[in-house]
Amino acid sequence: MLSEKDFIPKQYTSFVQTGSFEWSAPSNIALVKYWGKKENQIPANPSVSFTLNNCKTITKLGFEKKENNGSFSFNLLFEGKPKPDFRPKIEKFLQRVEEYLPFLKEYHFTIDTQNTFPHSSGIASSASGMAALAMNFMSLERLLNPDMDDAYFYNKASFLARLGSGSACRSVKGNVVVWGEHKDFEESSNLYGVTFPYVIHDNFKNYQDTILLVDKGEKQVSSTVGHDLMHGHPFAQQRFEQAHDNLSKIKEALVSGDLESFISITESEALTLHSMMMTSMPYFILMKPNTLEIINRVWKFRRETTIPVCFTLDAGANVHVLYPENDKVKVLEFIKNELVAYCQNSQYICDEIGNGAQQIA
Template identity: 60%
Template sequence: MIEKDFIPGVAGTLPETGTIRWQAPSNIALVKYWGKRPGQLPTNPSVSFTLDTSATRTILKYRRISTPSKAPEFRIYLDGVAAPHFSDKIGTFFERISVYQPFLSSYEFEIRTENTFPHSSGIASSASGMAALSLCLMDLERAIYPDAKSDMYLKKASFLARLGSGSAARSIAGGLVEWGEHASVPGSSDLYGIAYPFEVHPVFRSYQDTILLVDKGEKQVSSTVGHALMQGHPFAHSRFDQARQHLDELQPVLKEGDLPAFISLVESEALSLHAMMMSSNPYFILMKPGTLEIINRIWEYRRETRTPVCFTLDAGANVHLLYPAENKEAVRAFVKEELLVFCQDGQYLQDQVGPGALRI
């Protein structure tokens, strides 16, 4: 598919007022994407676990206005409080999607959003937030274009979400989600995420994610800046090739439930991501001393107990601890006994692979 396929046809009757509610999850990438091309397109494909309880709930209220405006009018609230600091981000999002949802300029919106996880907790709220808002807007579009193809609904929701936050493309479907065109993944696209199309061993369908909050402060370098620093990066093309190779290697691993191979690949991906940060120009480090302490404790615990637990990292200091559901009691005891001391105020979140976005 190409971008113009997401431009709707002739509109029907525009509803006057209404309220739409969606909940969308965050996600944690196993094979990371780092670096963007124009149009919020990824420089390499990626695959992620959709989380379950770490989600954004959004209520969209809309009212038709008598004279269409140049840009949609909106007010945004976070946790019940006006959040004008998000206005620029939402305004840019509406500008990007206006050609694909031309009816937006005929409405004013009230956007009320809340996260099920604490602010600055190391969870990608931009991904879940943009996914939830996109699904609300798709419900409005469906009311205006009732003859639209139903199989386009989730594709377009992911397409729109990507224009707000790249990784939001992976926060629509549940389980494992792939985003980015890749020759060996049928149906893959840079424009939207898809449900992972290959066989997945049952062990990965209930995988656990304990999120260790090492540092809840604002990152000194944003992900947007970090992505941009891949332009001209001396190791960029090698990294993009590595991600594609890892995506291919992951296919039999996920099919066979090969946990040692899964652990090796996922940890390599996490460290490769941060290696790109440390070797960019300018260079930067987002890991903290507690991050390294946790990684070393995980390695030691895995070596001594043979428990199939591993870590991954997003673009930050916090650690995602991944492990099979059958090991959760032992791993959670390990977390409390040895890892919480390295977390800010001893805080952590407990999550697992989830079913994807839900209308609420």
């Protein structure tokens, strides 16, 4: 397991004047949720997620050596146009990672980024966006240090992404990623995500995730505020213990192919996440009436058909409907016939498990 000091480079052996890279990085959906964090984006409990395939951010990084090394210098484009309201988040990210990427003030950067999903869809883009940016910066560092091996490259990319957005560390690799120290995963770390180290049962190969866009508006409560409300939460300690237990249980389900256990843990985790929000002080409710309608219809459909379809939720109103690939036709028919009516503008996105960040030639 690597420490923070391992990510501080000693010296660079090469020189680079100018160039560019382009990477895509996907969003991810947590099965066992992380809610609550310590200083420097350290999770209060471990989590595990499916890396998605279609919902991703594509970021091109151009770089050019500059004479004045006194400050960060970058242009930021979103879908080809300047996006000034994104600048503070990038500036904060650069400040956090400068210790680990000491070359940052030596270059002027052009960051050109876009999402494959609508920015206003209510799908969190910070995870995919920060992961894509971290991959690009690591590609530049690899030019400066050509002896870097792949394991270090990906671990440090995940480490850097985490400093931009906690869950971004789970968007670097696929297809199931563990973040946070846990007794069942020897290589697990609070500093970066690691690929699930066990053989996953065929039941979960190409697992499907159809995202129902119930509410595409901005979140009422930012993730940062929500995580902070776990400090002093009356049920925080029990929740952290529950997450550890559920990670052990879902590990067994993923290995054995036990869909029933997978469903009960995944749905319980989603409802627990929202119950922690409802019992914090101040309290808040991010689910909408249509979220609850969808959940009830998923339960009814599963009961009547015995098809192993389930739901999970992020910290918002949208519903991720999870199911095996061999049930795709029947579940999509059910979604179109019964659930689309509860989506904003009838919008939904079909996705599936993916392999993590990819460099674009």
